[in-house]
Amino acid sequence: MLIDADPPAMAQSCKDCRHRARPGHAEPGYCAMRIDTPHAYGPGHPLHLLPEDGGASCEHFEEWT
Numbered sequence: 001m002l003i004d005a006d007p008p009a010m011a012q013s014c015k016d017c018r019h020r021a022r023p024g025h026a027e028p029g030y031c032a033m034r035i036d037t038p039h040a041y042g043p044g045h046p047l048h049l050l051p052e053d054g055g056a057s058c059e060h061f062e063e064w065t
């Protein structure tokens, strides 16, 4: 007898987050929310590099709806 298992939970990712910014369609893009990662284009720039874990443990993740 087969038992239906729940599908594995999808890990959250910057790619699904509304705070990811992609000026000029840049890949993988930048974060417009976090300030604890390096600035994208130098001091004072509002965008920051995405975290090394791709957002998997980010507390600011917000999925596009």
Ligand code: SF4
Pocket: 013, 014, 017, 018, 019, 020, 021, 030, 031, 032, 033, 034, 050, 051, 054, 055, 056, 058, 059, 060, 061, 062
């Ligand atoms: S770092 Fe966090 S807030 Fe920024 S794009 Fe990734 S998941 Fe979203």
